[in-house]
Amino acid sequence: MLVAAAVCPCPPLLVPEVAGGAAPELEDARAHCADALGVLAAARPDRLYVVGPAPEGARGAFPAGSTGSFAGFGVDLAVSLGQGPGGRTLPASLAVGAWLLSRTDRPGAPGASVAGFGVDERATAEECAEAGRRLAASAERVALLVMGDGSACRTVKAPGYLDERAAGFDAEAARALGSADVPGLLALDAGLAYELKAAGRAPWQVLAGAAEGTGLGGRLLHEEAPYGVEYLVAVWS
Known part of the structure; x- marks a missing residue:
């Protein structure tokens, strides 16, 4: 059963070594x-469970000990998802989640397990919700660290350029996550989210199913569009 969740953004820029001189801009x-x-x-x-968007070939379950790296972003920094035999390479979103976990006391009771789950950004709301139900049913007390960004179309300099629909989509996502x-x-439109490059839509709907x-x-806790x-940062408890 799901007992708590944290929702965090997943840009590699969250890692100061990756952000370099821009690191202070994301300190909040x-x-x-x-x-x-x-x-x-x-x-x-x-x-x-750390849940985040993943490309083809990096979806589904990631056992404890799975490792990731920020070498693709020019930084010699490796991370591990908990302690275990591993066997899979973490996609960027889960690597950022593993990095966040490494900066804090390990969340969980003594002996708690840590694992990952990569989600297809094109998965339907029901597919995401069903995945969330399975995760929530896997232990008596389950928590989720849900990694994902809102739209990438808020300004003309954004990765997806300016899309007038982005502000409304983000406002609804923030409202739903905050409440x-x-x-x-579950009502967030998958097609619109994909067009707006909102990588968090599918992970958020996994959370919805689990909850x-x-x-x-x-x-x-936090909303900005640098x-x-x-x-977005939110907590469910």
């Missing part, structure tokens, strides 16, 4: 991510 986001992970720790889950609105998250029937409450990309 990093601080709020740390606060969100504190909520996970307080929930003392038996199992923690733990399960139906609201069905739990009665968890939500709180939005570089024209929407970054």
Whole structure:
């Protein structure tokens, strides 16, 4: 059963070594991510899943000990998802999640397991929700660290250029995440999200499926759109 969740953005720029001279620009986001992970720790889950968008070939389950690297971004920095035999290479979103976990006390009860789950950005809402239900049913006390960004179309300099639909999409996502609105998250349009390059839509809908029937409450900790990309931090507990 899901007992807590933290929602964080997943740009590699969140890692100071990757951001370089721009690192201070995301310091508030990093601080709020740390606060969100504190909520996970307080929930003392038996199992923690890091969930994030993943390209083809990097989807599905990632066992404890799976490793990732930021070498593709010009930084000699490796991360590991918990302790275990591993066997898979983490996609960027899960690598950022592993990096966040490495900066805080390990969330969970003694002996808690950590694993990852990569989601197809084109998956339907029901496919995402069903994945979330499976994750939530995998242990008595489950927590999720949900990695994903909003639209990447908020300004003319954004990766997806300016799209007038982006602000409304992001506002609804922020509202749903901040109020733990399960139906609201599941109602986010997958096609529109893909057009707006909103990589968080599918992971957020995994969260929605995991949270069905739990009665968890939500709180939005952080919202900004640097570089024209929407970054959100929220907690459900």
